[in-house]
Ligand SMILES: Cc1cc2nc3c(=O)[nH]c(=O)nc-3n(C[C@H](O)[C@H](O)[C@H](O)COP(=O)(O)OP(=O)(O)OC[C@H]3O[C@@H](n4cnc5c(N)ncnc54)[C@H](O)[C@@H]3O)c2cc1C
């Protein structure tokens with residue numbers, strides 16, 4: 044073997060070092076390698092700085108290659124020593140401390156610098172970017188001394204910084220120049236849902252605000268805005284984008300636009316000099332996410348190792364916000380544009396949103412909020428460019444992993460194709476991970492070491508864990524265990540049983556004792572635990588409002604424009620002139636833009652401002668119709684024997700009695716009832732969660748019906764003679780559903796899952812039926828009307844006050 048060539052890397056960061064790792068694998072003996080890093084650390088996972096700040100990781104855990112690794116691989120490393128000159132004629136670099144290193148091949152991987160707004164006062168102490176370990180330390184230190192932080196920029200970095208600062212106990216305001224957050228990754232509906240979720244975590248927002256200056260003496264003490272308002276702040280983090288770090292390349296005479304111009308083989312304008320990572324500009328794009336940079340690194344490594352490669356042709360990117368409790372995913376071209384078609388579903392109650400964008404017959408973009416489990420599959424379709432003609436609805440409603448959106452995480456993973464990418468950052472497919480598992484990797488750490496999957500942003504960790512559980516221990520293909528979400532591997536029954544057996548009494552306690560992976564949980568497990576605790580301990584458990592979706596916290600449905608809807612309870616759909624007058628007066632007084640009848644025979648006041656809600660409730664003086672919650676919604680009735688000539692029973696009376704008995708009941712999913720006065724069934728009782736149909740001399744009870752996305756005709760549960768029996772069977776059935784169903788499972792899914800015969804067997808046993816009815820009574824005896832509670836509590840009313848403007852924050 045001839046003498047080794049000299050490879051020098053300038054920039055000991057993520058892209059450059061990934062390239063070196065590849066070179067070592069492909070051609071371990073080809074180069075004598077020297078690395079210069081401006082930071083005084085070995086190579087670390089910059090992405091995880093957000094997690095360090097938010098308390099999810101330790102600084103020690105984010106080191107990718109420790110000093111021993113460099114030594115073991117024969118790499119000469121200079122840390123804390125920036126290269127200040129590249130001499131392309133003499134083919135050598137010179138560092139700040141005077142070290143000179145000659146090269147045959149030089150990689151420039153100097154990354155980016157945060158873009159610092161050139162504002163008056165921007166050089167004051169306390170004004171920082173968020174890019175490296177030093178910035179992270181500065182924020183941690185500031186949080187010990189100061190209270191108020193301002194983050195300028197509501198993009199990925201700004202929001203992750205703000206979440207970290209909240210975790211550190213600071214009062215955090217995000218100042219964003221646009222009217223909605225993350226406009227580079229999200230459309231407006233998803234961004235508004237995100238904002239509401241972050242507000243619920245305690246973040247404050249000043250939207251459509253332009254910062255004009257930074258106030259203060261030596262240290263910053265606040266911001267001034269272009270509209271004349273201001274905000275107090277002791278720490279100011281600028282997160283308004285990045286700019287490629289090209290100073291060195293410029294002075295060396297490399298061709299530079301926004302970034303260092305490279306071709307498909309990462310070659311710069313000077314022979315023997317390559318650029319990779321955020322500092323490089325390929326076909327006009329300088330990327331700011333690791334996945335494309337790693338793809339570049341892999342091509343460059345092949346080039347340097349003399350392995351054939353087709354070159355780098357550019358990347359479609361996807362992003363996930365790394366804020367615990369919030370699931371956001373965006374990929375490709377997600378905005379509507381001429382020539383594209385889009386489809387979307389938004390469920391304000393569940394707090395989920397999904398948009399897919401199609402061009403010709405291809406999927407070109409997607410935005411997901413609340414449930415991002417389809418992200419990997421959608422991204423695979425975007426990247427492959429395959430035709431999705433005829434499958435558009437399937438893509439929107441969920442992948443057919445044996446059941447689409449409702450399928451379990453394990454079923455979805457099992458149904459994924461082997462070439463689908465699980466780890467977006469590192470481009471690792473399901474097949475590669477499964478092979479690693481079959482080859483003996485028994486932990487996520489081992490899979491990471493072997494495939495790199497989960498080693499960067501960590502977003503794919505739940506999927507990697509899922510694959511480990513599915514294919515581990517030689518039981519390939521058979522689901523071993525599936526958790527209710529990525530935070531735990533425990534299923535619903537195990538959790539409920541543990542809560543009962545160990546007398547766990549709060550969401551936090553459940554997460555601690557049952558060793559949740561995410562200390563704060565997520566938007567799937569928090570509301571589920573809140574429900575299970577309330578169901579098991581009706582007497583003692585204090586509902587945790589912060590674990591509920593926004594609609595249930597505000598007791599009103601949020602509409603697409605951010606206003607709310609008010610649906611008062613109208614028992615059995617029967618109203619009175621006095622109630623109608625009051626509703627009309629309120630609608631006029633508060634300029635309610637629309638008054639509409641709902642499908643459930645209620646009156647809906649749409650377009651109400653949040654701050655008007657308590658006043659409107661007070662003036663209506665009617666109970667909440669719970670049109671926003673997982674609760675008994677409506678009991679629809681036909682006119683029945685009171686007026687109808689076909690009516691055999693008093694359906695209105697029965698409907699009102701049922702609604703009065705079970706209003707305010709918390710249930711795993713929403714519950715709709717109906718009562719028809721004869722088998723003509725004008726109240727459509729057989730597509731309800733529970734429908735009552737009068738027959739001669741009695742009543743039939745139907746269960747598990749649904750008239751929504753997937754229509755299901757209800758099954759006949761029983762035929763009874765008296766009204767008392769209808770009440771008892773209804774009570775027992777609802778309580779059995781409350782106790783047995785998964786949170787968020789409608790009765791239709793539940794009945795199908797457990798089988799009608801199982802439910803019948805329990806309810807036909809009079810003793811069990813009465814015990815269930817007694818348990819629901821205990822719960823019902825403790826419910827209160829949420830609107831009244833808010834009207835009567837000054838503290839609760841504060842949640843409805845408009846957000847303070849910047850001036851008031853100062854004041
Ligand atoms: C807080 C945070 C969270 C992020 N989260 C994500 C995420 O979830 N997903 C994602 O895909 N991306 C994320 N990113 C972006 C990702 O970290 C970057 O895209 C990636 O680190 C870029 O790699 P790079 O090697 O090009 O640059 P860097 O990792 O910045 O490395 C460049 C290195 O070069 C050094 N350097 C510069 N000039 C010189 C010189 N003259 N001499 C010697 N050394 C020099 C720098 O000090 C630096 O260490 C995040 C970024 C931050 C800051």
Ligand SMILES: NC(=O)c1ccc[n+]([C@@H]2O[C@H](COP(=O)([O-])OP(=O)(O)OC[C@H]3O[C@@H](n4cnc5c(N)ncnc54)[C@H](O)[C@@H]3O)[C@@H](O)[C@H]2O)c1
Nearest residue numbers: 196197198199200201218219220282283284331363364365
């Ligand atoms: N989860 C992730 O994938 C992740 C996390 C953090 C950072 N990153 C990456 O790090 C880089 C930096 O992130 P970023 O969020 O700073 O960049 P960005 O460019 O994605 O977002 C910057 C945001 O700041 C806003 N802004 C611009 N000027 C402003 C002003 N004067 N006042 C208020 N707001 C203003 C913009 O509207 C934009 O939304 C990006 O490449 C990003 O992709 C990714």
Ligand code: SF4
Nearest residue numbers: 681687690720721725
């Ligand atoms: S269901 Fe029967 S009783 Fe009720 S309105 Fe229709 S026809 Fe009349």
Ligand code: FES
Nearest residue numbers: 466468499500501
């Ligand atoms: S998706 Fe980021 S580490 Fe796997």
